[in-house]
Amino acid sequence: MMSLPDSDSEDELPPGWEERATDDGAVCYVNQQTKVSQWTHPRTGRSKRITGELPLGWEKYYDEQSKRQMFLNKETQQRTNIDPRLAFAVEEPTLNVAQVRQRFDSNSRALQVLHGKDLHGRLALITGANCGIGFETARSLALHGCEIIFACRNLSAAQEAIERIAVERPAARARCRSVSLDLASLRAVQQFVAQIKQSVSYIDYLILNAGVFGLPYTKTVDGLETTFQVSHLSHFYLTLQLESLFDHRTRIVVVSSESHRTANLPADHLTVQHLSPPAEKYWSMIAYSNAKLCNILFAQELAQRWKQRGISVFSLHPGNMVATELSRNYWFYRLIFAIVRPFTKSLQQAAATTIYCATANELTGLSGLYFNNCYFCEPSKLAKSEPLQQQLWTHSERLISDLITTNN
Template sequence: MMSLPDSDSEDELPPGWEERASDDGVVCYVNQQSKTTQWTHPRTGRSKRITGELPLGWERYFDESSKRYMFLNKETQQRTNIDPRLAFAVEEPTLNVAQVRQRFDSCTAALQVLHGKDLHGRVALITGANCGIGFETARSLALHGCEVIFACRNVASANEAIDRIAQERPAARSRCRAVPLDLGSLHAVQQFVTHIKQSVSHIDYLILNAGVFALPHSKTIDGLETTFQVCHLSHFHLTLQLESLFDHNTRIVVLSSESHRFANLPVENLTLQHLSPPADKYWSMMAYNNVKLCNVLFAQELAQRWKQRGISVFSLHPGNMVSTQLSRNYWFYRLLFAIVRPFTKSLQQAAATSIYCATANELTGLSGLYFNNCYFCEPSKLSKCVALQQQLWQLSERLVSDIMEQQVK
């Protein structure tokens, strides 16, 4: 580990570092040389927070041209993107999940989580945002000023979803747009990434929401079992390809399920056949359980790899048997979901945990947690297996590399 230059002041930043404040008042530290960020002071290892009102004569405003919050000294007309309260930041205890107070529960709706929040200037990218939980997530963010990219295979359906939001809040139309994304093709994912990088400079919320359930055995254009590629591998590739658009303000939210507790992936010698089984070894329910475990494993490993950059990664369970289009592929599940509908969450309630993970101030600086009902809980023992996390990552990398190389040929 590289040693820092000596200093007379323990609190003095090393050369090439600077302080910035997040919108919720937590101080982050930027290494200009490596272009990385972290939530703890590079010398002391402690965290800071700014508190109180702006100094007399200062005001905070959103600058439409730069798409960021600025600070104005009304007396001198000085404008800056640096919060003047940084000079008075105070140390706070090391960020600890045990200190997070539960504010919401299973009955909370997504719009309740966002009550009082102004998300102008924030950019969200949501896969599968045209219907179900993804739509309610997108709608809730858009109604609070967020720019939302609807990443969907069915663009016509996504545009209809945007129309519904615009009927409710006409100003939201200019903040929403549909971009085609077919998660059944890594080539399509790459085309999507190229378009996004040309159109936005930063992503605040990446919400990996899209998924399939109860599919009969089928293969994607890339030759992999569909449930595995759509729910995990394409999201894995999408996230890594968008890395340059993420910073310490970014949160990555991965929708998993309590079904991950019933997965049967081996701890050792994980192979492609376990993840993308042939037809004679395929059972749709186990394929779903296993891919939901992949979601948590991916989130845990990504959180570790990007921890020093200050990027937060969370996985979650939205709710049991929520009435969405997820069950449309098999009559038995359609019937079962219809029977339990009166006893399950509404779509607004199911979207609440995604919204909470993306926007809650108290989660700033935390990462790698699993949530249910807007509060953290322990994921399965298997999902916390570091060896399995790393095996899945390495296997996913190889699969993506092999498929992309074949397409070049």
């Protein structure tokens, strides 16, 4: 395989840096020594984009063996994974949220968001993908060629979900597989990560979708309140353990909820007891709201910590009281969800914002944003509290360290 010459831009890159182009044309800068990646030129601070058609005689194809997009010069038979248009990349204005035009809204469906996209060669790992919004997210991506790992506690339900997709698109069966993940156990998360790392070298989309709602007071095998561990702590641990499988092309999407606005976590002096309360201080609705606030706090802090690596992290609200299995744990919530069902989003509409965060080209280079109805939305004041974000991170790390040490 031959290599193309470096970009002929007059702005010479520092030693050890390389230019790479994403599938949507954004130019990323990667330091081969430190493995740091960023969307702006390390010297000029400006961003670039490639535009236009491939040069005459060149064609793009997906190589099944290397699992990457390749370029072929049909005249010389030169093959490379470097886009030949990089030499002609042009500078573009600094990325600005205000310049992103709203293309979709509350009525948009996931498949509309994906219209015209070819996701062959992409890999998505989705927690809780066997039902509800998680399933609709997996289905929509799979129908567009994406490989899907169904990270689920119930493997039989996950396999049934895969078969449902295969009825629509038989070729999708080979691209979908289920792997056991019990978020109520940190040891199970460890085992899951070990299994994934044996079979996967890279993850394009990590979609943290799973959660629980309306539970009576219960504890996990690790001794923590279940809503907190399943909805936040195990996802936190999972993400950090999978870090070696991410790079500047990866997007991490955290499914939160507008319920985070009713959370009662203290802005100062957060304690483990606030996060995982005892039975006498437990109320299922507040536990859910607090967990959803934790989702956004985690996403915001992660976005800051991994900003230099070029990894995009987003959180979102899928929709109000969508008809999923989330309400299955208490008859009263099932009744309420049934009553409002005619007035809420369909599963396709509810999955649209997740799909948008994972795949929208215009979000390349952005991070740390919260979305509702496929567009930016301001989260609560608590969610934007940097001290609270840092306190949650510290407590989460300490809890995991203590539990792992105890379990071993």
